[in-house]
Amino acid sequence: MKRMSAFNVTSLTLGFAFLYLPMVLLIIYSFNESKLVTVWAGFSTKWYGELLRDEAFLDAAWVTLKVAVISSTFATVLGTMAAYVLVNSGRFLGRTLFSGMIYAPLVMPEVITGLSLLLLFIGIGLDRGVLTIVLAHTTFSMCYVSVVVSSRLVSFDRSLEEAALDLGCSRFDAFRLVTLPIIAPAVISGWLLAFTLSLDDLVIASFVAGPSSTTLPIKIWSAVRLGVTPEINALSTIMIGIVTVGVISASLISKRKAVRDAADIRAAERATA
Amino acid sequence: MRRFALIAVPYAWLLALFLVPFLIVFKISLSDIALAIPPYTPTMEDGLGALIEGLDFENFWFLTTDDLYYKAYLSSLQIAILSTLLTLLVGYPMAYGMARAPEEWRATLMMLVILPFWTSFLIRVYSWMGILSNEGLLNQFLLWLGLINEPLTILNTNVAVYIGIVYTYLPFMILPIYAQLDRMDDSLIEAAEDLGCSRLSAFWLVTVPLSRSGIIAGCFLVFIPALGEFVIPSLLGGSGTLMIGKVLFEEFFNNRDWPVASAVAVILLLILIVPIVLFQRNQQKQAEAET
Numbered sequence: 001m002k003r004m005s006a007f008n009v010t011s012l013t014l015g016f017a018f019l020y021l022p023m024v025l026l027i028i029y030s031f032n033e034s035k036l037v038t039v040w041a042g043f044s045t046k047w048y049g050e051l052l053r054d055e056a057f058l059d060a061a062w063v064t065l066k067v068a069v070i071s072s073t074f075a076t077v078l079g080t081m082a083a084y085v086l087v088n089s090g091r092f093l094g095r096t097l098f099s100g101m102i103y104a105p106l107v108m109p110e111v112i113t114g115l116s117l118l119l120l121f122i123g124i125g126l127d128r129g130v131l132t133i134v135l136a137h138t139t140f141s142m143c144y145v146s147v148v149v150s151s152r153l154v155s156f157d158r159s160l161e162e163a164a165l166d167l168g169c170s171r172f173d174a175f176r177l178v179t180l181p182i183i184a185p186a187v188i189s190g191w192l193l194a195f196t197l198s199l200d201d202l203v204i205a206s207f208v209a210g211p212s213s214t215t216l217p218i219k220i221w222s223a224v225r226l227g228v229t230p231e232i233n234a235l236s237t238i239m240i241g242i243v244t245v246g247v248i249s250a251s252l253i254s255k256r257k258a259v260r261d262a263a264d265i266r267a268a269e270r271a272t273a
Numbered sequence: 274m275r276r277f278a279l280i281a282v283p284y285a286w287l288l289a290l291f292l293v294p295f296l297i298v299f300k301i302s303l304s305d306i307a308l309a310i311p312p313y314t315p316t317m318e319d320g321l322g323a324l325i326e327g328l329d330f331e332n333f334w335f336l337t338t339d340d341l342y343y344k345a346y347l348s349s350l351q352i353a354i355l356s357t358l359l360t361l362l363v364g365y366p367m368a369y370g371m372a373r374a375p376e377e378w379r380a381t382l383m384m385l386v387i388l389p390f391w392t393s394f395l396i397r398v399y400s401w402m403g404i405l406s407n408e409g410l411l412n413q414f415l416l417w418l419g420l421i422n423e424p425l426t427i428l429n430t431n432v433a434v435y436i437g438i439v440y441t442y443l444p445f446m447i448l449p450i451y452a453q454l455d456r457m458d459d460s461l462i463e464a465a466e467d468l469g470c471s472r473l474s475a476f477w478l479v480t481v482p483l484s485r486s487g488i489i490a491g492c493f494l495v496f497i498p499a500l501g502e503f504v505i506p507s508l509l510g511g512s513g514t515l516m517i518g519k520v521l522f523e524e525f526f527n528n529r530d531w532p533v534a535s536a537v538a539v540i541l542l543l544i545l546i547v548p549i550v551l552f553q554r555n556q557q558k559q560a561e562a563e564t
Contacts, residue, residue, distance in 0.1 A: 011366035022400035082283035101287040109501025111518045116294035139290040228403045236396040
């Protein structure tokens with residue numbers, strides 16, 4: 001076992017304090033009785049009540065959730081197809097352009113992506129609304145999905161798929177019955193990534209959203225620009241809570257699965273020995 | 274035939290929603306502003322001849338006449354470079370500490386680094402507003418300690434922008450460096466120390482060079498998005514904070530000058546082409562080294 005030096009312990013402690021302290025303070029102050037965010041006036045949950053009665057926030061949350069589910073599902077299908085093409089399809093016309101278009105949106109500044117999509121939608125006369133946000137989110141998040149999925153596909157043993165084909169599977173069945181179950185963890189994490197990217201996006205949505213399709217980040221943005229408010233602290237706390245529970249339970253599930261897989265492998269080895 | 278469809282669907286999607294929009298931005302950057310909907314001329318309906326004749330470099334010329342723009346580009350570059358270095362300074366010791374931590378802790382530490390990445394970016398930036406303001410928690414704390422007599426002005430200055438960028442992009446720096454350090458063979462350090470290196474020089478001569486590609490990847494992952502950043506300077510920066518992403522946003526929405534906003538976007542992309550290409554090379558080299 002490696003020895004942790006005092007320096008390592010200190011840098012990790014300070015580093016994680018830096019990462020988590022602002023969010024912890026935000027959570028604490030969401031339970032503050034006072035309207036003044038910086039003065040502690042006793043414990044209260046009244047801001048949560050006010051938040052839940054605010055129709056505008058609930059509407060925005062609903063739009064955001066709808067957009068995230070639809071766009072991350074499309075992005076997962078398109079991104080998985082793109083990853084499959086990139087890893088398995090050898091040469092085809094415009095391959096360099098294709099892989100460039102997969103990687104470029106990952107590093108493109110959001111203001112440029114947002115601006116260019118808005119100009120396209122106006123150019124073809126598409127009214128801004130839920131549809132345009134879904135199209136925009138699908139486009140940038142499919143690139144993230146394809147990066148996640150292709151890293152898994154690279155390590156996938158193609159002879160398994162070929163064996164299925166030799167045994168009479170159609171190409172689609174071979175993909176559905178052999179390849180997909182093996183790359184499923186990457187597909188699922190791709191979907192989750194696309195989902196959170198969509199929930200989180202402010203800049204691109206500000207460009208392509210119409211007046212009737214305000215998402216939660218846009219709503220938070222307009223409230224936050226006026227300063228710190230206890231309702232936003234409460235909303236932030238709820239969002240941080242959902243994410244924390246989600247990430248921790250996902251990692252517990254995958255850990256339990258890893259333990260079970262390891263046990264299966266050991267049992268199989270014992271059986272064949 | 275089926276293979277063709279498999280390629281064609283994502284390909285067509287990206288062409289239509291990534292490449293074509295970008296060509297439109299380029300085209301509009303060469304157009305003139307007009308009091309119409311859409312507010313630029315010539316449009317597609319004017320016919321191809323008028324379309325090509327009507328294009329000129331006026332907007333790019335305009336960017337040189339007002340020193341707001343080149344100041345914004347320069348100060349964006351400065352903020353992005355300096356905050357990338359600061360992120361490296363904070364992130365490297367953390368990545369190093371994680372790689373040296375006992376095996377059974379590493380998965381947990383890794384999750385603690387990733388968790389903020391899943392949390393809303395906007396909320397993470399917002400959380401600093403309550404800390405950095407004049408009557409905020411940081412000032413209250415410093416006053417209570419007696420280190421200062423009057424509250425410091427931090428919110429709405431560039432210092433707050435630096436803090437915001439380091440804070441929100443820290444996971445992007447830690448993860449690639451940690452990935453490199455984690456697979457490093459410790460016996461190399463022992464060998465260096467056996468051969469007479471001090472701990473520090475072994476770190477400089479062995480550990481840092483071996484983590485180089487992680488450092489490069491991390492720096493690009495922070496620098497590229499930081500350069501076009503819009504949310505952080507708008508929330509934490511002041512009126513004196515000039516960043517090109519913010520200028521573009523205001524040019525487009527407040528001044529409604531679409532051609533100039535497009536020209537600003539085109540130049541921002543030109544500045545970013547070099548780091549983006551270098552980043553891809555670095556990723557490719559690393560991928561080849563692994564196989």
